[in-house]
Amino acid sequence: MEVVLVCFLLSTLHKLPYELEIAMLALVSLVCIYGTFASLINCIFSQRVLPMGPPLIKEKMNLEISPELPCPVASSRLSSGLLKIAGLLEEGGVCGIPTDTVYALAASCKNPQAIEKIYNIKDRPAEKPICICISSVEQLVAAKPPFSPLLWEFMRNVYPGGISCIVSKGNWLFKLGVGAAYDRVGTKDSIMIRVPDHTVTCHLCDITGPLAITSANPSGEPDSTHHSMVINRLGHKIQGVLCDGDSNEVVASTVVNCLRIDEGIITIVREGCVPAVKVQQIFERLKNTML
Template sequence: MKNGGICGMPTDTVYVLVAACNRPDAVVKAYKVKKQAEDRPMSMWISSIKQLEPVRHLLSPLLLDFMEAAWPSSISMVIPRGPWMDIFGLGDAAKHIGTPQSIAIRNPDCAVATHLINLVGPIAVTSANPTGEADTTHHNQVYAKLGKKVEGVLCDGPSPENIASTVVDCTKIETGQIGFFRVGLIPKSRVLEIFEEVRNRHRQEHTNHAFEHDLPPPDTPSEESSGVVDTAPTEEGTEDSTSFTTSPEQSSDEENEL
């Protein structure tokens, strides 16, 4: 894959056909081998949210927190495309991933897959079967369907599931809403439960942050002050500065519950 090859790869659902995003020639080759239908574009997969670190400042904080809470899993998120995609080295091949408005991105819950993505960086992904045919659920099927058109297949026997991922519409997540393009392995109720917990945490943090700004500065006496004022600024991390914010311990517990 580092040399521009494409290969079949196991996942937490069915087998897929993959190419390294930093090899645009490979992405184009995978697109052509698959004979991709225009209404079913390729997606982008990462091994962890750490691979988005270079573009973190360009993405929605709510979206990033939702990703951290929901992944790794069989949840694909459709997000707005933008300049952030340029950093992955796709070049002109970026047109084969997603639509002009959005792309699907996923962090699979599969150790074999994430290890490979760790080695080659973010990957362009499509299902390992010609468009219109059934999903591929064993490495032998990848050989049978794609044969010499691929440089190799990472073999892991039968797929753990024969159901595709759940595809969530996150293009308008900043409005506090998500939608569903396809309900697959992960139930809709579970996705909504995860999102609701993340959204509520954001609302609480926003409320607490606004409340902090409404407080009088620590070195300014209030009307009820006795007239003796300590003008030393409150240090970050003291009881005063954290009394209206969520503590690190609370945040950790909430994330574990997800």
């Protein structure tokens, strides 16, 4: 390149013989063609296949260190991430997890102390019960709860999805895997069950067993619809966050009271992502078919 620059200078001063000027232009052309071809090949193969010199203009490297996160985080796209959060839950931690609606705080149903932590983290009123999350209706079938055919059919039509059903509590919960937290989930006589339509959440429940969950937000504040919201609002109080990007919904699940379903009555306790009208339509269709 030094020779080329000298030739350009001599050409500008009209001191360069015509033959050398032609040779210089040919050399510059070859260099340009090689540079273009090498850049294209290296870009296609994402590695340096053809050698090139260092860039003339170097970008200034950003050496700023990102602020330390307030709690461990894991990617939902990696099996190692899922196992990391499962391990924290098994150890009695509280973690933020994605669901098919909004982000939730989760604790193992084997650990009542972890469920107590959720109440403290959220400043949740003690009289508000916490529901449980399982991976499939088949888990319920294996626990053999004494549900009526109409309730079973209703559950099979709304699970998995953004609907939570309140049903009667019983010893069948121990077979489901609720364990020592039996008295800390639901009320004395009832329990709310979620079966999310979310592969990651269901895999997590398969690893840990039933999880006690509630929305991942301080009580009275809007739901968290991205893992960054969970980290920023509650990261300093919890043991981990399973990161999955934007949530599928902006509101929580629709809660349906099924305690009187055998009388032909269901009650919408909270209208969430599934419209109350749609829930009633499903129930009326099943009721007319079975009763």
